[in-house]
Amino acid sequence: MKVAVIQFPGSNCDQDAAWALKWVGLEAELIWHTATHLEGFAAVVLPGGFSYGDYLRAGALAKFSPVMAEVRRLAERGNPVIGICNGFQVLTEAGLLPGALLANTNLHFTCKEVGLRVERNDTPFTQAYRPGELLRLPIAHGEGRYYADPEVLEGLEERRQVVFRYAALTPAASADYNPNGSLNDIAGIVNARGNVLGLMPHPERAVEAALGTTDGLGVFESLKAALEVVA
Amino acid sequence: MKYQATILIELKPGILDPQGRAVEGVLQGLGYRAQNVRVGRVLEMELESPSEAEAHRQATEMAKTLANPVMEVYTVEALKERA
Amino acid sequence: MKYQATILIELKPGILDPQGRAVEGVLQGLGYRAQNVRVGRVLEMELESPSEAEAHRQATEMAKTLANPVMEVYTVEALKERA
Amino acid sequence: MEETLNPLLQETGIPPQEYAEIVRRMGREPNRLELYLFKVMWSEHCAYKNSRPLLKLLPKEGPAVLQGPGENAGVVEIGEGWAVAFKIESHNHPSAVEPVQGAATGVGGIIRDIMAMGARPIALLNSLRFGDPQTPRTQYLERGIVSGIAHYGNAIGIPTVGGEVYFHPDYQENPLVNAMCVGLLRSDELKRSLASLGRPVYYAGAKTGRDGIGGAAFASEELTEDNEAKRPNVQVGDPFLGKLLLEGTLEAIRQDLVEGVQDMGAAGLTSSLSEMAHKSGLGIELDLDRVPQREAGMTPLELMLSESQERMVLVPRPGKEAALEALFARYGLDCVAVGHTLPQAVFRIVAGGQTVAEVPTQALAEAPTYVREGQEDPQVQALRQRDLSGLPLPGDLHRVLPRLLASPNLCSRAPVFERYDHQVGTNTVLVPGKGDAAIVRIKGTGRAIALKVDANPRYSKLAPRLGAMHALAEATRNVSVVGARPLAYTDGLNCGNPETPEGYFELSETVHGLVEASRELGVPCVSGNVSLYNEGPSYRIPPTAMVGVVGLLDNLERRAQMGFSKAGEFIVLIGESWGELGASEYLWVMEGQEAGAPPSLDLKREATAQAAIRELIAQGWTQTAHDVAEGGLAVALAEMCFPYGLGATVELRDLGRADALLYGEAPSRILFSVSQAHLQAAVGRLEGFGLPYRILGQVGGEELTLLLPKLRLSWSVSELRRAWATPLREVLP
Numbered sequence A: 001m002k003v004a005v006i007q008f009p010g011s012n013c014d015q016d017a018a019w020a021l022k023w024v025g026l027e028a029e030l031i032w033h034t035a036t037h038l039e040g041f042a043a044v045v046l047p048g049g050f051s052y053g054d055y056l057r058a059g060a061l062a063k064f065s066p067v068m069a070e071v072r073r074l075a076e077r078g079n080p081v082i083g084i085c086n087g088f089q090v091l092t093e094a095g096l097l098p099g100a101l102l103a104n105t106n107l108h109f110t111c112k113e114v115g116l117r118v119e120r121n122d123t124p125f126t127q128a129y130r131p132g133e134l135l136r137l138p139i140a141h142g143e144g145r146y147y148a149d150p151e152v153l154e155g156l157e158e159r160r161q162v163v164f165r166y167a168a169l170t171p172a173a174s175a176d177y178n179p180n181g182s183l184n185d186i187a188g189i190v191n192a193r194g195n196v197l198g199l200m201p202h203p204e205r206a207v208e209a210a211l212g213t214t215d216g217l218g219v220f221e222s223l224k225a226a227l228e229v230v231a
Numbered sequence B, C: 001m002k003y004q005a006t007i008l009i010e011l012k013p014g015i016l017d018p019q020g021r022a023v024e025g026v027l028q029g030l031g032y033r034a035q036n037v038r039v040g041r042v043l044e045m046e047l048e049s050p051s052e053a054e055a056h057r058q059a060t061e062m063a064k065t066l067a068n069p070v071m072e073v074y075t076v077e078a079l080k081e082r083a
Numbered sequence D: 001m002e003e004t005l006n007p008l009l010q011e012t013g014i015p016p017q018e019y020a021e022i023v024r025r026m027g028r029e030p031n032r033l034e035l036y037l038f039k040v041m042w043s044e045h046c047a048y049k050n051s052r053p054l055l056k057l058l059p060k061e062g063p064a065v066l067q068g069p070g071e072n073a074g075v076v077e078i079g080e081g082w083a084v085a086f087k088i089e090s091h092n093h094p095s096a097v098e099p100v101q102g103a104a105t106g107v108g109g110i111i112r113d114i115m116a117m118g119a120r121p122i123a124l125l126n127s128l129r130f131g132d133p134q135t136p137r138t139q140y141l142e143r144g145i146v147s148g149i150a151h152y153g154n155a156i157g158i159p160t161v162g163g164e165v166y167f168h169p170d171y172q173e174n175p176l177v178n179a180m181c182v183g184l185l186r187s188d189e190l191k192r193s194l195a196s197l198g199r200p201v202y203y204a205g206a207k208t209g210r211d212g213i214g215g216a217a218f219a220s221e222e223l224t225e226d227n228e229a230k231r232p233n234v235q236v237g238d239p240f241l242g243k244l245l246l247e248g249t250l251e252a253i254r255q256d257l258v259e260g261v262q263d264m265g266a267a268g269l270t271s272s273l274s275e276m277a278h279k280s281g282l283g284i285e286l287d288l289d290r291v292p293q294r295e296a297g298m299t300p301l302e303l304m305l306s307e308s309q310e311r312m313v314l315v316p317r318p319g320k321e322a323a324l325e326a327l328f329a330r331y332g333l334d335c336v337a338v339g340h341t342l343p344q345a346v347f348r349i350v351a352g353g354q355t356v357a358e359v360p361t362q363a364l365a366e367a368p369t370y371v372r373e374g375q376e377d378p379q380v381q382a383l384r385q386r387d388l389s390g391l392p393l394p395g396d397l398h399r400v401l402p403r404l405l406a407s408p409n410l411c412s413r414a415p416v417f418e419r420y421d422h423q424v425g426t427n428t429v430l431v432p433g434k435g436d437a438a439i440v441r442i443k444g445t446g447r448a449i450a451l452k453v454d455a456n457p458r459y460s461k462l463a464p465r466l467g468a469m470h471a472l473a474e475a476t477r478n479v480s481v482v483g484a485r486p487l488a489y490t491d492g493l494n495c496g497n498p499e500t501p502e503g504y505f506e507l508s509e510t511v512h513g514l515v516e517a518s519r520e521l522g523v524p525c526v527s528g529n530v531s532l533y534n535e536g537p538s539y540r541i542p543p544t545a546m547v548g549v550v551g552l553l554d555n556l557e558r559r560a561q562m563g564f565s566k567a568g569e570f571i572v573l574i575g576e577s578w579g580e581l582g583a584s585e586y587l588w589v590m591e592g593q594e595a596g597a598p599p600s601l602d603l604k605r606e607a608t609a610q611a612a613i614r615e616l617i618a619q620g621w622t623q624t625a626h627d628v629a630e631g632g633l634a635v636a637l638a639e640m641c642f643p644y645g646l647g648a649t650v651e652l653r654d655l656g657r658a659d660a661l662l663y664g665e666a667p668s669r670i671l672f673s674v675s676q677a678h679l680q681a682a683v684g685r686l687e688g689f690g691l692p693y694r695i696l697g698q699v700g701g702e703e704l705t706l707l708l709p710k711l712r713l714s715w716s717v718s719e720l721r722r723a724w725a726t727p728l729r730e731v732l733p
């Protein structure tokens, strides 16, 4: 039950994602982007970072990497695929998730903790959470403003594809809890089938108490549980 | 033959362009009467191609590859032979 | 009258363009014969101005303000009257 | 003869007496290329002509030191076979010319210094100095420099875990940008800039273009109007390529493919190769035709002076050449043999099959040094000696605290550090804003390192020697209050023109201050950087010694942060409650005066106070500690209320000027909070250390209340927080 963590040139959260996967007892292997097969991997993580320097647009050039054909194949087969931050951007650029991630409305990279609401826990990535649970997770991105055409957005909401939404952690902080101007406060979505997740916050930075919050642990524990069911 | 191609990639009209707004704010602050400022990208490149038509076809294909149809539109702006 | 101005801001020739290099690498990897790819910014805006000459003057001034003279050059690319 | 040479001397700006020395060392007249090699290698930036004799005085030895100054970075051992390499580097002048790229390439440059030691960079810090915060120029520089640092550090994936920002009018024309990088390595994998005989010398990374031609020489010249024309082609950083080069280089080291590593920094090929040859006691022949080039038609001179970024020099182990080339090919990077070592100690440059330059390596490497006469600037002396005893007491002491908290030098730095990824790598245990120093844990051990860079330009301007001592005292104190033992430091010396008596005085005093503090605090200097000539016709920056300290936490679980987190805990102050108004932030903000002597500093007391707080933390008695720095006791208390929005009530029984009590500054003071259960034990230890202390009050409520003999001052924490949080946000939204 190995999980492939894809390394694009410029990925920089690859080791962190592998660390978090191992933290919950999953096996993780780093896979260079030129790989042309992912046999033997039960799930894939596209990690954060600046693939191809985020040149042109965040995630735009990584979709041409050879490994993406295999990622697509696994996604279509129903294996869990998680794109974190830059990985989310790559998934939308590659068309594996709808919509796009544009420059934050404040126009700069923002690294801080945000509040997040779990919208559903019937996905392979969120079973460990309660629906409506409030999480504290770090974000670190410059292009995280979720955008989709109105019809697409409506479809997403109808099919309950929004998994995580930015939310106020305390009533007092209610004014500016959305850190980047995402439509409908969207922080993370799944595809229609529910096996491909993209999210801007970094759950892999939140699995150990020493680092401030363990609210990201649920994502990896859920994945582990989901993979065990399959196996 | 060598051609010089210019591809413009811009945000679709309806999409919020915070960078354009920021630039507009600066320009208006300086007293310029600029409105609806939009910021996009321009790519310039040299292309080896047997004919202008073929160069144009290639440039258009690349523009299509590089732009994200969810929020962007592209134009293959100019195409001229290189000395 | 309303004019539509397009300003191109590009890196000076000798200056390293990491973005252009990365795009070029990907395009070549996809089999395109693109070379010397350079990535710049394009600004589109509407300008209120009594004459075309004046609009051009203004656009040029703005381009000068927005470009970084240490590393960029600008062109006021197009200027056409708006309906 | 004279006529043919004069134009060259004029062109290169080499003084006639140095030219004569060059001729003497060469045994002949140099050609134009050779003369330029001397120009860059004998520049202040590369050769430390004015500072080397002074820097020799700095204590460099310590039980943890594995590598002192002289290599690309200093290295200290942290136990369990691990070591950390670190160094600070300035990029002041490039940042003044092009803030975004200047700052970005500063970060890229220091990262490669750390890589060159065989270390994986794990943390970045930066120290920034700007002029008047209200002016458009300062705001332009601030936005550009912060975004340049963010651009490079975020993209290459090294967390920026700390730093500092300070505004002072004397930096108006000349901002300072110093970047520090810390890397982790196994002690036995330490690399040096060395090559053995008969080895090919490889060039890896980006191609060479006409970037920053003349940069190193430029960095050592004053910024004057007619520099405009001489302005070098701007260097542009490519963190994407930098990341590939980083991974390629570290993998080559891990696979033991290379015997020597050297980054190409200032003065590019010239300094990296000639210095490597010199340190190895050998020569190097460089074939320029083999150098990967970005532009057609580059001349030998351009190639030798180019400061293109993201390049490294690697010397493969015998038989590993092909493996090294294959490794870099995987990353899509050039990696080619451009030369080889020679038995005779010369730097030989070949182009088109012809030798175009040949210079003894020692002649290049050992530039003449100067010891000058310094003289204090009488204006500074007058300011320091100004009598402040007649200073009026402010009518409304209540107003002062929010105003001080909103001052540019004390307000929240969140708008800056939120732009930096401070967590990538998942090791940052104490993030910016939560403690006086950053804590970065070492995965796979129970250990962590603590990092902080500090300098107080106001103290240093008014009293350069004492100011430098304060800088080291405060930086080490910041590391101690999170629970870590300071191991060593790196120093970024930023001063004015050493050829003027005032400039030399300030440089010399600064170094002597560091020497003394270093010795008394038992913390050696293992690396550093010197940036001189930070002055122009109408200004001279305050001597600014940016001190970057690395400390060790043996047990990560025993650490402290700065926010009050438990209502009911007792608040204890180590040290006296009153401070001094001379050179204080209070005096500047409330009276617009920069005058008086900085507070005196007892280094023995300082060392004891630091040892004491470390012990209290190590015992597990306190998890909350903060030093009292600029803005004094009231500001320090407010800062402790902010992280968790928890208030405090404090009683200050001392008589005397209330403003000095509340806002006066003094070193060696540390606030901590402790539960009732551990209070007796904690103060008992302080008595054991012979330290003065006071139990000031208790944590709790939503207000900060200060009770003075005849006065009760109270503010809601949220109101203070607002005053503190907004000012920088307006510039960096």
Ligand SMILES: Nc1ncnc2c1ncn2[C@@H]1O[C@H](COP(=O)(O)OP(=O)(O)O)[C@@H](O)[C@H]1O
Pocket (backbone or CB within 6 Å): D125, D126, D127, D128, D160, D161, D162, D163, D164, D165, D410, D413, D414, D416, D417, D420, D431, D432, D433, D434, D435, D436, D437, D438, D454, D478, D629
């Ligand atoms: N330029 C910077 N880069 C990163 N972090 C910074 C920077 N400036 C300040 N910080 C962080 O902000 C916090 C407060 O900084 P500062 O007020 O300078 O602390 P101190 O008063 O202890 O010197 C610290 O965590 C510091 O590391």
Ligand SMILES: [Mg+2]
Pocket (backbone or CB within 6 Å): D436, D478, D627, D629
């Ligand atoms: Mg401090």
